Amino acid sequence: MTLQHAQTNSPRDRILRERAAYVIPGGMWGHQRAAALPSGYPQYFSSGKGARVTDVDGREYIDFMCAWGPVILGHLHPTVEAAVAQQSAQGVCLNGPTEHAVTLAERLVAMVTHADWALFQKNGSDAMTTCVTVARAETGRRKVLVAHGAYHGAVPWCSPSLVGVTSEDRAHLLHFTFNDTASLAQAVEAAGEDLAAIVVSAFRHDLGVPQEMPSAAFAKAARAACDYAGAALIVDDVRAGFRLNLAGSWQTHGVAADLSAFSKAIANGHALAAVTGNDRFREAASRVFVTGSFWYSGAQMAAAIATLDELSRIDGPAVMQRAGQRLRDGLDAQAAHYGFELRQSGPPAMPLVQFNGDDATATLGDAFCTEALRRGVYLHHRHNMFLGTAHTDAEIDSALDATEGAFAALAKTRPLPSGEAA
Amino acid sequence: MTLQHAQTNSPRDRILRERAAYVIPGGMWGHQRAAALPSGYPQYFSSGKGARVTDVDGREYIDFMCAWGPVILGHLHPTVEAAVAQQSAQGVCLNGPTEHAVTLAERLVAMVTHADWALFQKNGSDAMTTCVTVARAETGRRKVLVAHGAYHGAVPWCSPSLVGVTSEDRAHLLHFTFNDTASLAQAVEAAGEDLAAIVVSAFRHDLGVPQEMPSAAFAKAARAACDYAGAALIVDDVRAGFRLNLAGSWQTHGVAADLSAFSKAIANGHALAAVTGNDRFREAASRVFVTGSFWYSGAQMAAAIATLDELSRIDGPAVMQRAGQRLRDGLDAQAAHYGFELRQSGPPAMPLVQFNGDDATATLGDAFCTEALRRGVYLHHRHNMFLGTAHTDAEIDSALDATEGAFAALAKTRPLPSGEAA
Known part of the structure; x- marks a missing residue:
């Protein structure tokens, strides 16, 4: 060099x-x-x-x-770009989704262990907001537990910045320390019968501090707390998804999420996000209203299918x-x-x-x-x-x-x- | 036929x-x-x-x-697709924006009367949430006025559905009736010294009811109320933007917004949204943290430049x-x-x-x-x-x-x- x-x-x-x-x-x-x-x-x-x-x-x-x-x-992976070009030549935005929406949902359900269904968005923040909305719709509860310092998006309920954000935007957030089961238990206790969801990142990847993989004890405690309380375990796999484990990042720890948010790498750079969920949350997911003007576009979904295929093929x-x-x-x-x-x-x-x-x-x-x-x-x-x-x-x-x-x-x-x- | x-x-x-x-x-x-x-x-x-x-x-x-x-x-407008293809051949998502981000911001500032600056997102909901966040950051206030029945996005603070939404998500929303200056005045009064913004659609385009253009009196009253209170007039031009008036939909009524949200038609189907604002809100816009994984991609911005150029060229x-x-x-x-x-x-x-x-x-x-x-x-x-x-x-x-x-x-x-x- x-x-x-x-x-x-x-x-x-x-x-x-x-x-x-x-x-x-x-x-x-x-x-x-x-x-x-x-x-x-x-x-x-x-x-x-x-x-x-x-x-x-x-x-x-x-x-x-x-x-x-x-x-x-x-x-510019050639297989992905070819899939994009093929769909792009047919149309960008239509009056409904293309068949890629169904094929990609099937692919995620087959690949992601906990997934019985999928929904698609554009931003990681969209996917995380959808997860929380679905969890609240299913449980009828409000409190959402997040780790201190964790990044889950750049919208008011979870933004790392409080500029322009009101306290009501985060009224139902409670905090715990990642990998600290005692602090998690305290937060669960504080939420009481209003616990809708525990949100965890795939691993601790907070800005500027050493990263931590979830301990087996912490991962199992989070799952157990949700099972006991009837709350949703939401794994924020926006940043880590498909880089660590194609089945979902917490599957490595033997723990299945109820709801997962994916985005970033899902389509090798093309704008897409996804929520996957299990059958318990299917009905609630059909009732929430989440949508966007470009959420049905085929090219990004075609890119995702090609990306996931290639990641599977080469491990x-x-x-x-x-x-x-x-x-x-x-x-x-x-x-x-x-x-x-x-x-x-x-x-x-x-x-x-x-x-x-x-x-x-x-x-x-x-x-x-x-x-x-x-x-x-x-x-x-x-x-x-x-x-x-x-x-x-x-x-x-x-x-x-x-x-x-x-x-x-x-x-x-x-x-x-x-x-x-x- | x-x-x-x-x-x-x-x-x-x-x-x-x-x-x-x-x-x-x-x-x-x-x-x-x-x-x-x-x-x-x-x-x-x-x-x-x-x-x-x-x-x-x-x-x-x-x-x-x-x-x-x-x-x-x-x-599939050929000029737009050619612009997309040219940038797409160079890269999809990079470690920073391309020069299209600057060119597009310049184009919007030149075209949209009230605009001194621009920021880009992916969804109309992103743009509207950004407008509200910037308005709150600048004014230090919380209350946001929206018209009964108006659609401003599908995220908890403004979703038309309350499924999975908490009352705190909308704690600072107050309502008025579109084109009813008396009801607007009442809502302004109710907000008192906590009025951050009045949000109006380009025109009343609520689902299933006859549409209404804003009356001159209503448009001027909304502008005057914001001027008097020091609040932001936010025009939601997500749906109507660039179909009615390239200078901004409310310019037709002689009224300049403080902040406008655009999306949908800005890039002829390619996923993009934009916020434009005037100089009063520039500093606040530089302090809020709004971002997304795909918000810097060049191809959609190239598409927007080509789309706006063509719309200008042919009126x-x-x-x-x-x-x-x-x-x-x-x-x-x-x-x-x-x-x-x-x-x-x-x-x-x-x-x-x-x-x-x-x-x-x-x-x-x-x-x-x-x-x-x-x-x-x-x-x-x-x-x-x-x-x-x-x-x-x-x-x-x-x-x-x-x-x-x-x-x-x-x-x-x-x-x-x-x-x-x-």
């Missing part, structure tokens, strides 16, 4: 940011706002292919964000686990060589890489990611990253060539966490 | 419905659920082209629903107004000839056609739409319909040939509204 992107040589990105400053509040919104990243990260992109993305200034990166999750088979989760482990092992070896110690957490297919001993502002993590970016590798050290099946051994090894350089550069300058004496 | 679709000759639709009964609660969800339509309406579609849609059994219809709004330049609203008036005049003449009297309401580009003297279950409307459907014209008589620029004089005249037959059939059987003596 002789690639070395100059941070300042990004005239197109700079011009677009200047134009955006006039017509987009704050220059950009939401999770893809580059201002939240170390300087040098591009805001605007032009293309992606396989495991690579290219920014508007033509700089190519090995991509470990995969569009923050949606891309799971690599950018996608195993491929990504292996690729993620190769990256993890390589980074650990390099860190040790250069005198750093990493804290790598979460499943290998969705890794979070932090520096032990880093300061509160993650000075080391920032510097490392910036050096890697200059060498053509797009990493993130606060949000979990995403592997895809396009991360071949060769791509991982190319990325490791670059991170070797990043560690070397880091060791040379060795920025000390603030607060430590030089 | 010798076309005559046999209602029972729909084996593929029937088979799909039977399959869906197992894997989709209630067989289908939301506004495209055909069970809510007269029998004979297909549930599943295969394609669309120009002003025509084709169902899974190969029956073609002149389409007056336009996918319930999204299709405005006709199905789309004038084209649709003219086509809608041709349909309206033709239907009125046919109705008179066969001894019926229609109540046609709303703007010609978004017509609602009802039968004067019809009963509460709209027996006449049902029968007329069913007869039209059998003759290859897809109408709706409870929800407003949608014209598009693909509705040429020739298409309107073909449709009128078919409705002539539908009126003749109706006159022959003349089903009397229930409750009337035969």
Whole structure:
């Protein structure tokens, strides 16, 4: 890897940011706002292919964000794009769904262990809101338990931000600590006879803190609490779905959800979300009114069928686990060589890489990611990253060539966490 | 028009419905659920082209629903699809937006009178929720006024259904009657110093009742009330946007919104929504956290740019107004000839056609739409319909040939509204 992107040589990105400053509040919104990243990260992109993305200034990166999750088979997977093109040539939005809606629902029911039925939406937030609405409709109760710090969407009832949100929007939320069965029991107790649902993420993937897989005891306790109370166990598989276990992420722990929300990777980047549920919640799911103008479009469902077929065919989760482990092992070896110690957490297919001993502002993590970016590798050290099946051994090894350089550069300058004496 | 679709000759639709009964609660969800339509309406579609849609059994219809709004330049408009194809060949979802995000925001700011900035989402509900959140963030207040019976989305705070919704989800909603300035003043009074926003639809397009354009007095009163109280005037242009006035639907009445929500027709069927706002709300819009996994995708924004360009080039609203008036005049003449009297309401580009003297279950409307459907014209008589620029004089005249037959059939059987003596 002789690639070395100059941070300042990004005239197109700079011009677009200047134009955006006039017509987009704050220059950009939401999770893809580059201002939240170390300087040098591009805001605007032009293309992606396989495991690579290219920014508007033509700089190519090995991509470990995969569009923050949606891309799971690599950018522009030919089978998926062919399925999209075939349906797109027939029509975009019609006066009803296409047959893909039925085929995709059948596919999910066959693939996701707990699923007896499916409904489709556009955003992960749509799917989570639908799950909660269905749980309330079936149980006739209101309280919803969520883990402290967990992300379940960007709508008022669950947004991580309280700006513009009223306290009534979250009046029936109660909190527990992920993997803490005692705190879960306390929250269940507090909800009393009004417990509609316990919401859990596939694993703890909160921003900026080490990730945690659910313990067997916690997963079983959540299931048992719902069974005892007659509440719904909702697994938020929006971020992790289809990367860890095609049967549903909590099936790995032997626990079946009542309702699951999927989105991100379901259609390899095409806009789609899904709720799956079991028979207990079927009637309620037929009574709630959830809909959207574009929710019936065929192309994204065709993309999902192709994506799930391909993930099944190649055992996608195993491929990504292996690729993620190769990256993890390589980074650990390099860190040790250069005198750093990493804290790598979460499943290998969705890794979070932090520096032990880093300061509160993650000075080391920032510097490392910036050096890697200059060498053509797009990493993130606060949000979990995403592997895809396009991360071949060769791509991982190319990325490791670059991170070797990043560690070397880091060791040379060795920025000390603030607060430590030089 | 010798076309005559046999209602029972729909084996593929029937088979799909039977399959869906197992894997989709209630067989289908939301506004495209055909069970809510007269029998004979297909549930599943295969394609669309120009002003025509084709169902899974190969029956073609002149389409007056336009996918319930999204299709405005006709199905598969070549310029729009070319723009989509060009961006889609580059990538679907990347690690940031493409330059189309900036270009589209600039286009909206140039086109929509009140707009100083724009933000993009996927659903109309996303856009409306964002408007309310921004209004609350800027004003520091909570109360939101909406018209009785108005549709603003399918999420708990505004859903037309209360199934699975808690009273707290709507704790800060207050209601007024559209076009009733006294009731608006009462609601403003009730909100007192906690008034964050008044929400109005482009016009009254509530399900199953005659449509009403806003009166000049009402539009000005809503604007004045917001000015006086320091609240936001939010125009829900999700359904009507770009069909009536490219500058924003309420500009026709000389009233500028503070915040507007657009979706449906913005990208000719491709999934996109937008919020536009003025400078007063810019800072608040930069502070709220609203986002979604697919909100940065370039292809739908490229589609929107192409759609808005084409609508500007051909003066789309004038084209649709003219086509809608041709349909309206033709239907009125046919109705008179066969001894019926229609109540046609709303703007010609978004017509609602009802039968004067019809009963509460709209027996006449049902029968007329069913007869039209059998003759290859897809109408709706409870929800407003949608014209598009693909509705040429020739298409309107073909449709009128078919409705002539539908009126003749109706006159022959003349089903009397229930409750009337035969």
